[in-house]
Amino acid sequence: MRNRFVRNAKDKRQGERFSLANAFACATCGIAHAFKTQRNMKIHLAVALLALVFGIVLQIEAWGWAAIALAIGLVFAFECMNTALEAVVDLVSPEYSELAKHAKDCAAGAVLVCALGAVAVAAVVYVPPALALAGL
Numbered sequence: 001m002r003n004r005f006v007r008n009a010k011d012k013r014q015g016e017r018f019s020l021a022n023a024f025a026c027a028t029c030g031i032a033h034a035f036k037t038q039r040n041m042k043i044h045l046a047v048a049l050l051a052l053v054f055g056i057v058l059q060i061e062a063w064g065w066a067a068i069a070l071a072i073g074l075v076f077a078f079e080c081m082n083t084a085l086e087a088v089v090d091l092v093s094p095e096y097s098e099l100a101k102h103a104k105d106c107a108a109g110a111v112l113v114c115a116l117g118a119v120a121v122a123a124v125v126y127v128p129p130a131l132a133l134a135g136l
């Protein structure tokens with residue numbers, strides 16, 4: 001029987017229907033795969049949980065929650081994209097290649113830039129209430 005979660009370019013050209021539920025299921029599989037295979041994803045999760053705890057303890061404002069949620073989402077999204085790019089590179093270039101190296105290094109660099117941005121957001125959101133809590 002045809003796997004209902006598989007759709008290729010030919011199916012798309014033929015206009016074969018692919019339900020929204022299937023699309024969500026595929027996206028969820030991708031996120032789960034990234035969590036299972038990428039050590040960095042687990043580190044991002046630990047840091048995100050810590051950020052939530054800090055947010056509750058420091059009683060940050062609504063705009064702070066919005067900024068932290070955006071930063072966390074961006075880091076997870078970039079790590080998923082990095083995982084996708086690594087898979088494609090491994091598929092098309094299992095042997096050593098300078099282009100493959102540049103592609104993977106740039107994708108990893110994008111995650112790093114995103115994580116540094118998240119650190120900057122965290123500093124802006126958490127430092128003032130932390131100083132206030134400390135009476136400084």
Ligand SMILES: Nc1ncnc2c1ncn2[C@@H]1O[C@H](COP(=O)(O)OP(=O)(O)OP(=O)(O)O)[C@@H](O)[C@H]1O
Pocket residue numbers: 038040082086093094095096097098100101104105107108
């Ligand atoms: N086919 C290849 N050709 C050349 N260099 C490669 C190749 N595959 C991986 N590399 C190099 O090894 C590094 C690590 O690649 P790998 O696929 O193991 O990613 P990773 O350890 O999961 O990285 P990340 O921490 O970014 O998720 C790449 O950034 C790149 O410099």
